[in-house]
Amino acid sequence: MLLEARGIVKTFGSFHAVDGADLTLAENELIGLIGPNGAGKSTFFNCLAGEARPTLGKIRFRGADVTALSSAAHAGLGLARTFQVPIVFEGMSVRENVMVGAFLRHPARRRAEEKADEVLEFTGLAAQADMLATALGTAGRKRLGIARALATEPILLLLDEALAGLTSAEMEGAIALVERIHARGITLVVVEHIMEVIHRLTRRVLVFNQGRVIAEGTPAEVTHIPAVIEAYLGRRAQGSPESRAP
Amino acid sequence: MRASLRRVLIAIAILLAIAPVLTQDAFYQRIAALVVLAAISASAWNVIGGYAGQVSFGHSVYFGIGGYAALLAFTKLGLPPIAGAPLGILASFVLSAIVGLPSFRLRGHYFSMATIAIAALAGLLVTNWGYAGGAIGLMGPATPRSPADLLFRSPLPYYAIFLVVLAILLVLTWWMERSRMGFYLRAIGSGERAAASLGVPIRRYKLYALFISGAFTALAGSLYAVMIGFIDPDSGFGILVSVNMVVMAALGGAGTLFGPLVGAIILVPLEETTNALLGGGGTGAAYVAYGVIIMLIARFSPGGLAQFLPRIAARKSPRAA
Amino acid sequence: MILLQLAADGLLLGAVYALFSSGLTLIWGMMNVINFAHGDFVMLAMYVAFFAFTLLKIGPIFFVPLAAMALFGLGVLVYVALVRHVMRGPMLAQILSTFGLALFLRYAALWAFSANFVSLPDNLVGGVYQLGGIRLSASHLLAGGTALVLTLGMHLVLTRTDLGSRMLAVSEDRVAASLVGIRAERMQALAWGLGAAATGVAGGLIVLFFYVSPEVGNAFTLLAFVTVCLGGFGSVPGALIAGLLIGVIESFSAYWLGPATKDVVVFALFVVLLWVRPQGLLGRA
Ligand SMILES: Nc1ncnc2c1ncn2[C@@H]1O[C@H](COP(=O)(O)OP(=O)(O)OP(=O)(O)O)[C@@H](O)[C@H]1O
Ligand SMILES: [Mg+2]
Numbered sequence: 148m149l150l151e152a153r154g155i156v157k158t159f160g161s162f163h164a165v166d167g168a169d170l171t172l173a174e175n176e177l178i179g180l181i182g183p184n185g186a187g188k189s190t191f192f193n194c195l196a197g198e199a200r201p202t203l204g205k206i207r208f209r210g211a212d213v214t215a216l217s218s219a220a221h222a223g224l225g226l227a228r229t230f231q232v233p234i235v236f237e238g239m240s241v242r243e244n245v246m247v248g249a250f251l252r253h254p255a256r257r258r259a260e261e262k263a264d265e266v267l268e269f270t271g272l273a274a275q276a277d278m279l280a281t282a283l284g285t286a287g288r289k290r291l292g293i294a295r296a297l298a299t300e301p302i303l304l305l306l307d308e309a310l311a312g313l314t315s316a317e318m319e320g321a322i323a324l325v326e327r328i329h330a331r332g333i334t335l336v337v338v339e340h341i342m343e344v345i346h347r348l349t350r351r352v353l354v355f356n357q358g359r360v361i362a363e364g365t366p367a368e369v370t371h372i373p374a375v376i377e378a379y380l381g382r383r384a385q386g387s388p389e390s391r392a393p
Numbered sequence: 394m395r396a397s398l399r400r401v402l403i404a405i406a407i408l409l410a411i412a413p414v415l416t417q418d419a420f421y422q423r424i425a426a427l428v429v430l431a432a433i434s435a436s437a438w439n440v441i442g443g444y445a446g447q448v449s450f451g452h453s454v455y456f457g458i459g460g461y462a463a464l465l466a467f468t469k470l471g472l473p474p475i476a477g478a479p480l481g482i483l484a485s486f487v488l489s490a491i492v493g494l495p496s497f498r499l500r501g502h503y504f505s506m507a508t509i510a511i512a513a514l515a516g517l518l519v520t521n522w523g524y525a526g527g528a529i530g531l532m533g534p535a536t537p538r539s540p541a542d543l544l545f546r547s548p549l550p551y552y553a554i555f556l557v558v559l560a561i562l563l564v565l566t567w568w569m570e571r572s573r574m575g576f577y578l579r580a581i582g583s584g585e586r587a588a589a590s591l592g593v594p595i596r597r598y599k600l601y602a603l604f605i606s607g608a609f610t611a612l613a614g615s616l617y618a619v620m621i622g623f624i625d626p627d628s629g630f631g632i633l634v635s636v637n638m639v640v641m642a643a644l645g646g647a648g649t650l651f652g653p654l655v656g657a658i659i660l661v662p663l664e665e666t667t668n669a670l671l672g673g674g675g676t677g678a679a680y681v682a683y684g685v686i687i688m689l690i691a692r693f694s695p696g697g698l699a700q701f702l703p704r705i706a707a708r709k710s711p712r713a714a
Numbered sequence: 715m716i717l718l719q720l721a722a723d724g725l726l727l728g729a730v731y732a733l734f735s736s737g738l739t740l741i742w743g744m745m746n747v748i749n750f751a752h753g754d755f756v757m758l759a760m761y762v763a764f765f766a767f768t769l770l771k772i773g774p775i776f777f778v779p780l781a782a783m784a785l786f787g788l789g790v791l792v793y794v795a796l797v798r799h800v801m802r803g804p805m806l807a808q809i810l811s812t813f814g815l816a817l818f819l820r821y822a823a824l825w826a827f828s829a830n831f832v833s834l835p836d837n838l839v840g841g842v843y844q845l846g847g848i849r850l851s852a853s854h855l856l857a858g859g860t861a862l863v864l865t866l867g868m869h870l871v872l873t874r875t876d877l878g879s880r881m882l883a884v885s886e887d888r889v890a891a892s893l894v895g896i897r898a899e900r901m902q903a904l905a906w907g908l909g910a911a912a913t914g915v916a917g918g919l920i921v922l923f924f925y926v927s928p929e930v931g932n933a934f935t936l937l938a939f940v941t942v943c944l945g946g947f948g949s950v951p952g953a954l955i956a957g958l959l960i961g962v963i964e965s966f967s968a969y970w971l972g973p974a975t976k977d978v979v980v981f982a983l984f985v986v987l988l989w990v991r992p993q994g995l996l997g998r999a
Contacts, residue, residue, distance in 0.1 A: 222591055448805070507984075510981050513933075680817055684817030695806050
């Protein structure tokens with residue numbers, strides 16, 4: 148197993164954002180993580196990536212217990228992630244942004260620059276390499292987030308809504324990029340809201356609701372599971388008693 | 394945009410070349426020395442406050458430690474004041490480790506609030522520390538006992554000494570800017586979450602930056618005490634000492650190699666001439682102006698004057714869409 | 715008995731700290747910006763009150779509201795002209811903006827009013843009350859009582875009125891609040907106005923028994939920081955409790971360590987608090 152997360156709980160005060168979630172990943176898998184807004188997907192990612200310490204539960208990455216390790220240590224071990232709302236380093240060019248990631252494995256500037264250029268080529272950002280990163284639009288920023296993470300040469304990459312807010316043309320490009328990353332042998336977990344993307348990219352998908360995994364299977368299977376339909380519909384019928392029930 | 398080492402050396406060479414031109418008038422010589430001294434402490438502040446984006450309002454603590462180390466070495470041990478400089482630097486490392494580390498958990502406004510409080514605390518403690526002269530402060534040697542006392546009638550030797558230190562600091566900063574450390578510091582400054590996710594050990598790099606920053610600020614404090622021959626809680630630990638570093642770095646461009654030097658070149662002569670013209674009331678006037686300058690920078694140009702340079706450069710180079 | 719006396723003095727002064735600190739916490743809660751000039755606002759209010767008394771010959775019943783109104787105007791002005799433009803900008807700009815303002819106010823005051831300490835006549839609000847062996851001066855009682863009532867009033871306005879709920883909506887989600895027709899800008903300007911008015915009243919009250927000089931603001935800024943930190947950033951009731959506590963701590967440390975070092979305890983408390991529990995002792999995790 149590449150990654151094994153057991154019984155992850157993350158509370159904010161008395162609120163359980165993640166409430167006993169499990170996830171196991173094999174090498175070179177590409178799985179989807181879906182669920183209504185506020186289901187706890189991003190919080191779960193934060194736990195997996197070491198940004199938030201889980202209140203309860205254990206995470207093993209390549210056999211080692213990483214539950215208490217920092218975000219930076221996770222990156223060192225080969226677990227990278229992107230953010231739902233992209234954070235670019237202001238005042239730095241696109242290339243320099245990617246170099247920050249590349250420095251993790253290549254302390255020498257020359258090598259880091261070469262690595263960054265390779266990643267920029269791979270992610271299709273080479274033409275924008277010398278632009279200020281803040282000049283990029285949403286699609287560019289999301290792509291830069293992926294490029295930066297790739298520059299750390301990860302084994303596992305967590306993508307948090309890397310395709311949300313893109314036009315359909317940009318989306319095609321992004322789907323192709325994710326497939327190329329996967330073809331390089333990198334394991335991926337993608338959080339997405341758009342079912343069509345999930346259908347095209349993944350063969351296994353986990354459905355999150357109220358901090359738990361409520362269903363698992365192929366994209367076609369999960370869309371027919373009553374609990375899943377209810378989770379999505381229940382959101383719309385907010386306030387009705389059944390939507391509040393655990 | 395990135396300054397080359399050659400540019401650093403040229404800037405230093407120009408500063409050196411100015412010196413003989415100024416030899417006529419001691420007033421200008423003194424200002425020139427003070428410009429370089431201010432540039433040292435502002436450039437030192439810039440490492441943590443500019444590059445790493447941790448806005449410290451408490452760097453006077455390091456300056457004061459350096460100044461007091463120099464004059465304590467003289468008054469208590471009978472050593473030449475400059476012999477206290479290494480002790481001041483050593484103390485700055487200890488302070489960085491003890492006080493800096495826990496403060497690094499704090500981000501943004503919280504960090505700045507902590508630095509103000511720490512500086513106020515240090516000022517109070519020194520004022521009540523009888524051994525170090527309390528509120529009265531410490532004096533340096535009145536007449537030179539040996540050349541090592543570095544007591545010169547002309548400001549020019551000080552100018553030269555300060556320039557050597559500034560050159561060392563700028564070359565170090567130049568080297569840092571191009572290396573992994575510079576990238577990591579800038580990444581920390583603009584987004585800690587993202588930096589950490591890319592494997593940047595945030596606290597370690599902040600500490601490295603503070604070590605460099607604190608040590609050179611302490612050295613600037615020692616040099617100040619050597620030249621002026623006097624230090625008291627206000628001139629060592631006062632909030633205005635920190636203000637000077639912040640305003641000069643911010644005016645020239647925080648997080649740029651030459652920004653603090655440019656800021657010092659503009660502001661120190663301004664302050665010294667208003668002081669000379671207005672007498673005692675001058676200090677107040679200069680700081681009214683500093684307040685306005687800081688507000689204007691924050692409001693219109695957070696990158697300082699340097700912000701206008703890349704805009705021009707950008708217009709020249711064609712960009713891919 | 716001396717302990718009771720110290721506690722009583724501390725509580726009365728602490729109520730005034732609570733009042734101006736609740737202004738700082740209100741501003742922070744609304745837009746996550748720290749006003750580094752907060753203590754200098756208090757200083758300015760003290761001068762307004764002082765000159766209102768010496769030049770216009772009006773007493774506290776008039777000069778306290780006058781100081782409040784003047785500072786309300788200043789707060790709105792600072793928001794509109796400065797803070798509004800930097801609050802979503804780089805962190806450096808956010809932090810520098812009010813720090814520059816603090817410098818400007820402090821040294822403009824130094825220039826205009828000189829560094830001399832001035833104070834109102836002792837007997838302006840004269841009289842001392844004995845209460846079971848504790849001596850309470852009328853000026854402290856008036857200041858503490860007014861501050862307590864107004865801080866509670868501010869809490870009630872924020873929690874019980876329509877205006878308060880609109881401000882709360884903006885502080886929780888600016889965009890969502892705009893969608894339901896709340897003018898976020900206006901609410902934030904109002905927060906700066908009210909936050910500064912709190913320093914206005916507090917300054918008008920402190921000047922009854924405390925000297926003014928251009929540099930008093932620095933200590934007040936730090937007192938407001940520690941109060942807000944102890945009470946939890948953004949919480950008015952937290953600031954009230956914390957302010958009273960800080961007043962008492964200060965009063966005791968002044969007694970045991972001497973007035974020159976009393977602030978050492980408070981400042982050190984602040985730094986340690988930030989290190990161990992930046993969300994505040996009384997704040998939510
Ligand atoms: N730092 C925090 N403090 C308090 N509550 C939080 C915090 N972070 C997240 N939450 C809450 O936890 C819940 C889960 O949030 P999360 O962002 O993980 O959901 P999500 O599944 O990623 O939703 P979305 O699809 O909208 O991105 C939400 O109700 C959110 O308000
Ligand atoms: Mg999310």
